[in-house]
Structure formats: structure tokens, C-alpha cells
Amino acid sequence: MDSNILFSLFAGAILLFAILTVTTRKVLRAAVYLLFVLVSTAGLYFMLNYNFLAAVQLTVYAGGIVVLMIFSILLTSHISEKARMATLKEGVFSALTVVAGALLTIVLIINHKFVATTEPAISTDVQNVGRQLISYGENGYALPFEVISVLLLAAMIGSIIVARKESLASNVKSTDNQE
Amino acid sequence: MPMNAYSYTLLILLIPLFSFLLIGLTGHKYKPIISGLIGTAGLLIVAVLSYMTAIKYFWTDHVEGTAYTSFKAFETTWLHLTDNLTINLGVLLDPISVMMLVVVSTVSLMVHIYSLGYMKGEKGFARFFAFLSLFSFSMLGLVLATNIFQMYIFWELVGVSSFLLIGFYYDKPSAVSASKKAFIVTRFADLGFLIGILMLSFTTQTFDFQTLVSSDGPALTHTGGAVFMGLSAMTWALTFIFIGGAGKSAMFPLHIWLPDAMEGPTPVSALIHAATMVVAGVYLVARLFPIYSIVAPDALTIVAWVGGLSSLFAAIIACTQNDIKRVLAYSTMSQIGYMMLALGVSGYGGHDGLGFMAGNFHLFTHAMFKALLFLGAGAIIHSVHSNDMREMGNLRKYLPITHITFLIGCITIAGIPPLSGFFSKDEILVAALHHNIYLFAIEFLVAGLTAFYMFRLYFNVFWGKERHYHHTPHESPLVMTIPLMVLAFGAIFAGFLPFSELVTSDGLPFEAHINYAVAVPSVLIALVGITVAFLMYRRTSAAPDKVASALGGFYRGAYHKFYIDEVYLFVTHKIIFRYISQPVAWFDRHIVDGTMNLIGNTIEKSSYLIKGFQSGKVQQYGYVFISGTILLVIIFVYLW
Amino acid sequence: MTGNIPLEYFLVLSTLMFFTGIFGFLTRRNLITMLMSIELILNAVNINFVAFNHYLYPNQLQGHFFTLIIIAVAAAEAAVAIAIIINIYRSFKSIEVDKVNQMKN
Numbered sequence: 001m002d003s004n005i006l007f008s009l010f011a012g013a014i015l016l017f018a019i020l021t022v023t024t025r026k027v028l029r030a031a032v033y034l035l036f037v038l039v040s041t042a043g044l045y046f047m048l049n050y051n052f053l054a055a056v057q058l059t060v061y062a063g064g065i066v067v068l069m070i071f072s073i074l075l076t077s078h079i080s081e082k083a084r085m086a087t088l089k090e091g092v093f094s095a096l097t098v099v100a101g102a103l104l105t106i107v108l109i110i111n112h113k114f115v116a117t118t119e120p121a122i123s124t125d126v127q128n129v130g131r132q133l134i135s136y137g138e139n140g141y142a143l144p145f146e147v148i149s150v151l152l153l154a155a156m157i158g159s160i161i162v163a164r165k166e167s168l169a170s171n172v173k174s175t176d177n178q179e
Numbered sequence: 180m181p182m183n184a185y186s187y188t189l190l191i192l193l194i195p196l197f198s199f200l201l202i203g204l205t206g207h208k209y210k211p212i213i214s215g216l217i218g219t220a221g222l223l224i225v226a227v228l229s230y231m232t233a234i235k236y237f238w239t240d241h242v243e244g245t246a247y248t249s250f251k252a253f254e255t256t257w258l259h260l261t262d263n264l265t266i267n268l269g270v271l272l273d274p275i276s277v278m279m280l281v282v283v284s285t286v287s288l289m290v291h292i293y294s295l296g297y298m299k300g301e302k303g304f305a306r307f308f309a310f311l312s313l314f315s316f317s318m319l320g321l322v323l324a325t326n327i328f329q330m331y332i333f334w335e336l337v338g339v340s341s342f343l344l345i346g347f348y349y350d351k352p353s354a355v356s357a358s359k360k361a362f363i364v365t366r367f368a369d370l371g372f373l374i375g376i377l378m379l380s381f382t383t384q385t386f387d388f389q390t391l392v393s394s395d396g397p398a399l400t401h402t403g404g405a406v407f408m409g410l411s412a413m414t415w416a417l418t419f420i421f422i423g424g425a426g427k428s429a430m431f432p433l434h435i436w437l438p439d440a441m442e443g444p445t446p447v448s449a450l451i452h453a454a455t456m457v458v459a460g461v462y463l464v465a466r467l468f469p470i471y472s473i474v475a476p477d478a479l480t481i482v483a484w485v486g487g488l489s490s491l492f493a494a495i496i497a498c499t500q501n502d503i504k505r506v507l508a509y510s511t512m513s514q515i516g517y518m519m520l521a522l523g524v525s526g527y528g529g530h531d532g533l534g535f536m537a538g539n540f541h542l543f544t545h546a547m548f549k550a551l552l553f554l555g556a557g558a559i560i561h562s563v564h565s566n567d568m569r570e571m572g573n574l575r576k577y578l579p580i581t582h583i584t585f586l587i588g589c590i591t592i593a594g595i596p597p598l599s600g601f602f603s604k605d606e607i608l609v610a611a612l613h614h615n616i617y618l619f620a621i622e623f624l625v626a627g628l629t630a631f632y633m634f635r636l637y638f639n640v641f642w643g644k645e646r647h648y649h650h651t652p653h654e655s656p657l658v659m660t661i662p663l664m665v666l667a668f669g670a671i672f673a674g675f676l677p678f679s680e681l682v683t684s685d686g687l688p689f690e691a692h693i694n695y696a697v698a699v700p701s702v703l704i705a706l707v708g709i710t711v712a713f714l715m716y717r718r719t720s721a722a723p724d725k726v727a728s729a730l731g732g733f734y735r736g737a738y739h740k741f742y743i744d745e746v747y748l749f750v751t752h753k754i755i756f757r758y759i760s761q762p763v764a765w766f767d768r769h770i771v772d773g774t775m776n777l778i779g780n781t782i783e784k785s786s787y788l789i790k791g792f793q794s795g796k797v798q799q800y801g802y803v804f805i806s807g808t809i810l811l812v813i814i815f816v817y818l819w
Numbered sequence: 820m821t822g823n824i825p826l827e828y829f830l831v832l833s834t835l836m837f838f839t840g841i842f843g844f845l846t847r848r849n850l851i852t853m854l855m856s857i858e859l860i861l862n863a864v865n866i867n868f869v870a871f872n873h874y875l876y877p878n879q880l881q882g883h884f885f886t887l888i889i890i891a892v893a894a895a896e897a898a899v900a901i902a903i904i905i906n907i908y909r910s911f912k913s914i915e916v917d918k919v920n921q922m923k924n
Contacts, residue, residue, distance in 0.1 A: 007824050011832045018836050018859055022843025027852055034855045037836075041862050044829075048873045053886055057865075060890050065858065065897045072901045073851055076908045084915060086798070086846040094802060094845040101809045102838040108816065109830045114875060121877030132880055133887075141884050148891045155895030163902035796917060802845050 006047060013040040025082040027073050035066045052129045184240075185252035188270045191228050191280065192323065194221045195316035199309050206305030212295070214305035218312045219291040222284065225315070229284040236277045237681050246686035249273030249389060251325050263384070269325035271388060274682040275465050275539055279322040282546040283455050285669065287315045289662035290450040293554050296658035297446055297561060307347060307444065314340035318455050322462065326386035327376050330463070334372065334427070337459065338365050341451050345443040357439035364436040368426015372463075375419030379470075382412050392469040399473050410477055417471055417478040421464060421485075428460025429512045430519060431489040435744050437512055441504040441566075445557030448504060453511050453553045454546035461518040461542055468535055468684055472527035483523020483614070487621045490516025492741070494628035498635065499727075499738040502566045503556050506636050507549070510592065513625060514545045520622060521607040524614035525684065532684030533691065534614070537606030540678040544599040547673050548591040551666035555585035558659055559640060562652040568636060572643035577652040582641050584663040589637045591670040593630035593705045599674030601702070602693075606679075608701055609694045626701050630708030638716035829870035837863035850904045850914040854897065861893050 017036040024030050038061040045054035077083075085091065122128065136142040198221035206214040241247065254269030291311060298307050317336035324330035339362075346358030380386050383397040390396045410418070422433075429437035440452050451457070464471060464482055471479045490513040497509035518538040525534025558581040563571055575582040591600040604626060611619040654660070680688035715726070727734045736742065792803075836859060843856030865886045872882025908914050 003824060007828065011828070014832065015835055015839070018839040021855055021859065022839055022847065022852070027849055030852050030855055034858060037859065038862065041866060044866060045869060048869055050869060050873070050883060053869065053883055056887060056890055060894050061858070061862075064894055068897055068901055069851055069855065072904060075905060076851070076914050077849075083852060084848040086848065090798075090802075091846050094842055097802065097806050097809065098838045098842040098845075101805065101841070102834055104809060104812060105834045105838075106831050109827055109834065114826055116875045117878055119876075119878035122879065124880065124883065129880065129883065133884070139879060144884065144888055148888050152891060152895050155899050159898040159902035162899065163905050795920060798845050798916065801841075805841055805845070 003047065007044075010040045010043045010047070013037075014044075025085065027077055027081070027083050028070065030083075031066055031070050031073060034069075035062055038062050038066065049124050051124070052126045185232065185235075185250075185270075185272060187228065188232055188252045188272065188323070191225050191232075191284070192270065192316060192319055194225050195312045195319065197221070199312035199316055202305055202309040202312060206309060211304035214308045215291075215295045215298075218308035219288070219295060221312060222288045222291045222315060225319070226284040226288040229280040232272070233277050233281045236272060237274075247274045247681070247683075248686065249276075249392075251389070254325055257329075266328050266386065267326055268329050270323045271325040272323070274686060275462065276322050278539060278543060278682050279462055280319065282458075282543055283315070283318050283322060286450055286454040286546055286550045286666075287311070287318075289550060289554070289666055290446045293449075293557070293659050293662040294444075294446040296656045297557055298444060301444075303347065307344075310340055310343045310347070311447075311450070314344065314451060314456075318459075321459060324388070326388055327380065327391070327467075328386045330466070331369075331372065331376055334423070334459065335369065337451075337456050338362060338369065338427070341365075341440070341456055344447040344451060345440045347444055347447065348442070351442070354442040357436075357442040361436040361440045364433055365426045368433050369423050371419045371421075371426070372423020375416050375421075375423060378412060378416035378419060382416060388466060391467065394469075399469060411475070413470070414475040414477045417467065417475040418481055420467065421460075421478060421482055424460030424463040425485060425519075426460070427463075428457050428515045428519065429489075430460065430485050430516065431492050431512075432743060434489065434493065434512050435747060438505045438508045438740070441502070441508050445504065445553060445560060448508070449550045449553030449557065452508065453549040457511060457515055458518065458542050458546070461515060461522065461538060464519065464522050465535065465539055468522065468525070469527055471522075472525065472684070479523050479525075481523075483520050483618060486516045486519025486521075486523055487611075487618045488516070489513070490520065490625045491621050491628075492516075494625045494632065495737050496740050497632040498628060499734060501568050503559065503568050503571075503636060503640065504553075504566055506568075506632060507552055507556055510552075510629065510633065511545075511549055513629060514541070514549065514592070517604065517607055517622065517625070518542050518545070520618060521610055524610050524618060528685045528687075530689050532689075533606060533679075534610035535684040536679050536682055536689075536691070537603060537610050539682045540676075541603035541607055543676070543678070544591070544603045544670070544673045547666055547669035548588045548600055551584060551663060551670050552588040552592070554659070554663055554666065555581050555588060558655040558663065559585075561655055561659070568639040570646055571640045573641070573645040574652060575641040578641075578654050580654060580660045580663065584660075584667040585641070586637060587667045587670055589633045592633050593709060594626055594701060595705060596698075596702060597674065598671050600670070601698075602674035603678075605693060605698045605701060606691060608697045612694075612697060623701065623704060627704035627708040630705040631712050632708075634709045634712035635716050638712055642717055644718070826870060826874040829866060829874075833863040833866040833870070836866070848915045848917060850907070850916055850919075851901075853916065854900050854904070858893060858897070861889060865889055 014037050017033040017040070021030050021033040021037060024033065038057065042054045042057040042062070045051075045057055086094065132139050133141050133145055198218050202214045202217055236247075250272055252270040252272050254267050256265050257268045258266040260266070291308070294307065294311065298304055301307065314337065317333050317340050320333035321330055321337055324333060342358050342362040345361050346354050348354045376386075379391075383391060385391060385397060393399070424430075426433040437452060437457065441448055443452070471482070493509040493512035493516060497506050497513060500506045500509060518541050521534045521538030521541060523534070525532055525536075525538065527535075558578065559571065559574065560566055562578060562581075563574070565571065587598070591598040594601045594604040596602075608619060608622055608626070611622050677688075679691035683689060739745075840856045840859030840863060843859065844853055847853050847856060868882040868886045868889070870882075872880065876882070904914050907919055911919055913919070
């Protein structure tokens with residue numbers, strides 16, 4: 001398939017579903033539209049030959065975050081419930097600002113001359129990505145890898161602490177007091 | 180003399196304080212009478228201790244022929260400011276403080292007992308006794324002060340308790356304004372006292388009384404210091420201190436609070452405004468007497484003349500008043516004038532110190548008979564429910580005990596021998612005669628006036644025409660008449676105390692004789708006063724009105740207390756308030772407050788204007804952030 | 820595979836996606852949809868990184884790894900945010916941003 005058509009397809013899907021995500025009044029649908037946006041983005045990554053990244057995008061974003069959001073939507077609101085939106089005035093002003101910002105950025109992008117490096121490209125297959133991710137020499141990303149794993153651990157524990165029921169928290173408090 | 184043998188005197192201070200706290204804090208929890216009994220029992224102990232102390236000090240521990248020493252039974256450092264400047268609290272015993280101890284505790288005990296009957300059923304019975312205990316504590320602390328600063332502290336405490344007790348009926352506007360007046364006037368005078376203390380202690384570098392009055396101490400060896408307006412620093416200091424004393428002792432022209440203070444319950448008048456607090460000024464001068472006498476005789480002259488003029492002034496006014504308590508109040512002022520004058524004409528040491536002895540003697544006897552008279556007046560008011568002697572008459576058959584005791588008080592104050600007033604007054608007249616013939620003349624006249632106005636009061640109340648009473652007057656209960664009898668006993672026999680051997684300026688006894696050249700005329704003029712009063716008031720007649728109209732303007736002036744209150748009002752309202760306070764208040768209200776309000780309003784307005792930015796709405800913040808970023812980008816990319 | 824697609828296409832796409840996300844962030848009242856808008860913004864940024872890496876610096880994988888890390892952070896952020904949202908819902912019985920206006924209730 002022609003890559004132009006493929007790109008247009010993905011780009012169109014991304015834009016359409018992104019706009020639907022922020023405008024639909026049904027929260028659960030917004031989550032589903034977001035899922036489409038994320039999947040289309042993964043498609044773009046595949047186009048660029050970043051297969052590992054695309055896989056991560058699909059599993060983490062589509063499989064993880066969106067599912068998490070759907071769960072929380074189900075926990076906090078009714079399916080039939082329509083989300084409240086901003087007032088018309090706020091909406092208009094936000095739209096104006098956003099359009100102005102977008103236009104400004106696009107103008108800047110088009111007027112800018114991007115210069116590509118002349119160095120030879122390296123492989124982006126999973127093997128190479130994996131090696132770079134855990135090596136610590138040149139082009140090694142072991143440190144960010146470790147840091148992000150600690151961050152994930154912290155976030156995991158943190159969200160457990162934050163989200164758990166008050167009774168548990170008060171139990172903790174009372175045992176604190178006893179000490 | 181072993182000091183700790185007297186350390187129990189600390190209890191004299193602590194017991195009233197304790198009963199004040201006990202009644203004040205827990206008085207509402209039990210029946211009122213229990214509060215009264217607590218206060219009275221405390222005072223009974225204090226009185227017993229005081230008598231013990233007096234007997235021990237004056238007789239048991241005293242070696243014949245030696246001077247009475249002054250010593251501190253107890254002293255502790257209260258505030259250690261610097262090594263040179265400490266403020267101590269303690270108990271100082273010397274002849275005058277022991278004498279005052281007896282006076283204060285006796286009168287206070289009598290008033291406590293009397294109040295059990297007089298205040299019965301009053302709202303605030305417990306409060307009354309709490310305040311009485313507070314007053315007793317303060318007054319005893321004042322008397323026993325070891326240094327002038329402690330005296331100042333208790334001086335103010337006494338003022339506060341006086342304020343509280345005058346304003347005891349705080350729902351009565353006249354009582355409230357009288358208490359305010361008393362507090363403000365004495366407070367104003369105390370400013371003088373404070374300035375005096377500061378000047379004195381600055382000059383002598385000490386607060387301590389013993390150091391101040393010791394013959395080789397910094398005060399007595401002081402040459403007088405820098406001269407200002409012809410008077411030395413010490414003279415100024417002592418004059419200022421005397422202003423404080425004059426304020427408390429209601430000396431002219433700071434006397435205006437005393438007649439109004441009669442708004443308080445009568446036992447309070449007897450205790451505070453007749454026998455104890457108002458003589459604090461006399462006590463203060465007596466306390467610092469060696470300094471007055473040796474270093475600042477000019478200040479002593481001021482004391483003498485202020486005392487003399489006050490006594491004359493008050494005696495004249497007393498002749499015209501109709502409120503029995505006011506008559507007694509002016510009488511008190513007049514008698515305190517006597518004491519001041521006695522101190523003022525006295526010299527230091529030996530027989531020269533006759534005036535000093537006489538002043539303290541009169542203080543002692545006056546406390547007895549004036550408390551008696553006030554309590555008697557209280558008994559009369561209690562039974563008639565009026566203060567106005569024009570509404571009384573022929574009460575002698577209803578109030579026999581009150582009548583007899585009141586008569587004893589009147590005779591005593593008139594100075595008829597052998598009652599105590601005669602002896603003390605006689606000594607004062609002798610001392611005045613030795614010093615200054617004009618002062619003697621004034622006091623001689625006042626002696627006659629005193630007899631006149633007291634018997635005017637007596638005849639008006641107990642003789643004269645029978646009035647119509649709301650209900651038949653009845654004699655007071657025993658709890659009120661016993662103090663009257665005790666005080667009458669004191670008034671009769673206090674004169675036989677050998678005061679010239681006990682309380683003298685240098686502690687050494689001297690021989691005092693009755694000077695017949697003075698005594699006989701003074702008794703005669705007193706008899707003249709009594710006779711005139713008898714003729715005018717024995718039966719209700721037109722004579723008093725005739726005399727009053729003959730005297731014309733003078734009578735009206737005296738009746739209106741010589742317009743001193745009006746002068747004060749004129750000075751304060753028309754001059755100070757209008758030309759000083761009002762402009763200052765205007766400045767404060769419009770300029771100072773205006774500036775502050777302007778600042779405040781500006782901030783408030785601008786806060787209202789910018790408050791919208793701090794809405795707490797995260798999306799608004801986000802909007803501002805995004806638009807700001809876009810604007811910055813436009814500025815930096817295109818406009819820079 | 821992307822031979823004739825210019826870099827600018829990717830950038831314009833990510834710009835539009837980014838500002839769509841911002842629009843959503845500014846106009847939605849529901850906390851979860853606000854969170855979705857943030858995910859949109861992050862995705863736009865990711866596309867940028869990937870595109871720059873692919874077109875301008877194919878000799879290394881910095882953009883790639885940056886995107887990877889952003890995805891990880893986004894996952895962490897979403898987890899914590901949703902925990903907070905659920906907690907807020909418990910306290911306020913609402914997850915609308917303008918109703919959550921008390922420190923303590």
C-alpha cells in the first residue's frame with residue numbers, strides 16, 4: 001500500500017478520534033475514541049519502523065492505561081450520564097486560543113529548515129533496542145531504564161496507598177497512635 | 180533582736196490573700212454566709228497575730244530606754260533586674276508599721292463582722308467579702324512594705340480594691356461613676372507618686388526604706404542635688420511623692436473623689452474611706468518622715484499647709500452637707516488634714532518630733548472613732564433607708580445602742596476629754612502652736628467647726644422632730660452593734676495609750692504633757708461648737724436657715740463644695756477636652772486613622788480586583804498559562 | 820516505507836493533536852476526560868520525538884527511548900491520577916473539577 005495513503009489514514013483517524021475524544025459528552029465513549037487514537041499512533045510507529053515502540057504503545061497505552069481509565073469510569077459514573085462541558089464562553093475562548101496556538105506552531109514548523117544528520121542510520125529492530133536499553137556504555141540507556149523502573153514501583157505503591165479505603169488508612173493511623 | 184522570731188508576720192499578709200482567692204474562686208459554690216465567715220475568720224487570725232506582734236514589739240521584746248528599731252521580718256527578691264536594681268518584697272516592722280497593723284486589722288475585723296449583718300441578703304455577698312479580703316491584703320502589704328516600690332505596688336492594689344468596692348453596686352450609675360472618679364483622681368495623683376519614686380530612687384540609688392531613712396544613708400546625707408526652680412531635687416521628689424499621698428488621702432485639691440466614694444456600701448466607707456486607705460498618704464509621709472524633715476523641709480511645709488487648708492476647707496463644707504455619709508467624708512478629709520499638718524509642723528527627734536507622734540496618734544484614734552461613726556451611720560441608714568439627715572429625727576428611742584455609740588464618736592471627734600480624740604488633737608495643736616501661729620489658728624477654728632458639724636449631724640439624726648418613716652426604725656442586730664461597741668470602747672480608751680513612748684520620729688520615747696494653755700481653749704471652742712449646734716438643731720427651728728441666708732454666698736459656696744468639682748469639670752471639659760483632646764482626637768480619627776484606612780481600603784480594593792486571578796480553578800490557570808505561552812512565543816519570535 | 824512523506828506532515832499532525840488535547844484539558848469538567856486530554860498531549864509529544872529521531876537523527880535511538888520513557892511515565896501518572904480520582908470520588912461523590920473546591924470536608 002502506498003505509504004501516503006497509509007499515513008493519511010492514520011493521521012485522519014488520529015485527528016478525528018482525538019477531536020471526538022475531547023468533544024463527546026459520554027465519558028465511556030471518549031475512552032474508546034482515545035483507544036482508537038492510541039492504536040492509530042501505534043500504526044504510525046509501525047510505519048516508521050519502530051516496531052518495539054509500537055508494541056509498547058499498544059500494550060501499555062491501549063492495553064493498560066485505557067483499560068484502567070475504563071475501570072475508573074465505571075467506578076465513578078453512570079454509563080448514561082452525560083459529562084458536563086465548559087460554558088459556551090469558555091469553550092469559544094479556549095477554541096480561539098487553541099486555534100491560534102496551532103496556527104502559530106504550524107507556521108513556525110513550515111518556515112523552519114530541518115537539517116538531517118549525514119551519519120548512517122542504525123537498525124531499529126527489537127534486538128538492537130534491547131541491547132541499547134540495558135547497556136551502560138556509549139549509546140547505553142541502563143540508567144534511565146533503572147530510574148524508570150524505580151519510578152514505576154513508586155507509582156504502583158503510591159497509587160495503592162492513595163486509592164485504598166479510608167478504614168485501612170485509619171487503621172494505620174490508630175496503630176501509629178499506639179506507638 | 181532575732182529576725183525570725185517575727186517571720187510569722189508573713190501570715191498576716193498571706194491569710195487575707197488566701198481568703199480572697201478562696202472566696203473569689205469558690206464563693207459561688209456555697210452559701211454566701213460561709214464566704215463571709217471565711218473572710219471574717221481570716222481577719223480574726225490576722226487581728227490576733229497583729230496584736231501579738233504589737234505586744235511583742237512594743238513591750239515584750241523591747242528593752243527599756245532603748246530606741247525602737249526597725250527591722251525586716253521577712254524579705255525576698257521579687258525582681259532581679261540588675262545587680263544594683265532589685266525589687267524586693269518583704270515585711271518591715273517598726274513603730275508606725277506595727278501601729279498601722281493594729282489599726283488596719285482592728286478596723287478591718289470590725290468591718291467584716293459588721294458586714295455580716297449589714298450586707299445580709301445582698302446580691303454579691305461573697306464578692307463583697309472577697310473584695311474586703313483583697314483590700315485587707317493590699318492595705319497590710321502597703322503598711323508592711325519594706326521598700327518604696329513594694330509600697331507602690333500595694334498602693335495601686337489598694338486603689339483597685341477601693342475602685343471595686345465603691346463600684347460594688349455596679350448596676351447603679353452613680354456608683355459606677357463614683358468608682359471611676361475615685362480611680363482616675365487617685366491614679367492621677369499616683370502619677371506624681373511614681374515620678375517622686377523615680378526621682379528619689381534615682382537620687383539615692385535605693386528603694387529600701389531602711390536605707391532611705393538611716394541617718395548615714397544616701398538620702399539623709401544627700402545635699403539636695405540639682406536645683407530646679409529654687410527647690411532641690413530631693414524636695415521635688417518628696418513633693419511629688421506627697422502628691423501621691425495627697426491623692427489617696429483626699430487632700431485639697433485632689434479630694435473630690437472622697438465624697439462621691441460614699442456611693443459604696445457603708446462598711447466599705449468605714450474601712451477604706453475613713454480608717455485605713457485614706458490615711459495611707461499620712462502613713463507615706465510618716466514613713467519617709469526623716470527625709471522630709473532633714474533633707475526637704477520645704478516639702479514638709481507644703482505638707483503642713485496643704486493639710487491645714489484641707490482641714491479648714493473640708494470642715495466648712497461639712498457644716499453645710501445634708502447627706503450623713505458626706506458629712507462624715509468631709510470630716511474624714513478634715514481630720515486627715517490634721518494629721519498631715521501634724522507631720523508638716525513636726526521636727527525630727529526628741530520632743531521636736533511631737534507633731535510626728537501626734538499625727539500618728541491622731542491617725543490611730545481617728546481610725547477608731549471614724550470607723551465607729553461610719554458604722555453607726557451605716558446602722559442608721561440600715562434602719563431608715565435614707566442618707567439624708569433631713570429625713571431623720573428623734574431616732575434615739577429607736578436605736579439606743581447606735582445612739583450611744585454614735586454620741587461617743589461625736590464627743591471623741593469633738594475633742595472632749597477624756598476621750599481619745601482630745602489627746603491626739605491636743606498634741607497636734609501644741610505642735611502647730613510651736614511651729615506656726617497661723618496653722619494653729621486654722622486648726623483651732625477647725626476644732627470648733629468639727630464639734631459643730633458633728634453635733635449638727637447628731638442632733639439632726641437623733642433628736643429633733645419625729646419624721647414619718649416607711650416602717651418603724653429598729654435597732655440593728657447584734658452582729659452590727661458589737662463592732663460599734665468595740666470601736667466605741669477603742670474610741671474612749673485609745674487616748675490613754677502612751678503614744679509618745681511608742682511611736683516617735685526617732686524611736687526614742689519622750690515625755691508628752693497636756694499643755695493646758697492649748698487644751699483648755701480647744702475644749703472650750705469644742706464646747707462652743709456643740710452648744711451652737713445644740714441651740715440650732717436640738718429642735719427643728721428656722722435658725723439654721725436664717726444663719727444660712729445671713730452667710731449668703733459663702734453658705735452657697737460651701738453647700739456646693741466651693742465648686743471644686745465644677746472647676747475640675749471646667750478645666751477638663753472646657754479646656755483640656757476642647758482644646759487638647761478634641762484636636763488630638765480629630766487628628767487621630769481623621770489623619771492617623773484615615774491614613775490607615777486609606778492603606779487598608781487600597782489593599783482591599785486591589786485585592787478585589789485581582790482576586791479573580793486566584794480562583795482555584797485549575798482550568799482557568801491552564802488557560803492563562805497557554806495563552807501566556809502563545810503570547811510569549813509571538814513576542815519572542817515575531818516582535819523581538 | 821516512509822520515503823516520500825515529509826517530516827512536516829508528522830509535525831503538523833502532532834501539533835494538531837497537541838492542541839486538541841489542550842482544548843480538551845481546558846473545556847472538560849470531568850477529571851477522567853481531563854486525564855485523557857493529557858494522554859493526547861503526551862502522545863502528540865511522542866510522535867514528535869519519534870519523527871525527529873527517524874528523520875533527523877537516524878544514527879541513534881534517543882527519541883525512541885525518550886518516547887519509551889514517556890510511555891512509562893504516562894502509565895505511572897495514569898495509575899496515580901486514577902487512584903487520586905477514586906479517592907476524590909469517595910470524598911466528594913463527584914469527580915468534576917470545579918466541585919472539588921474544599922481542602923477538607
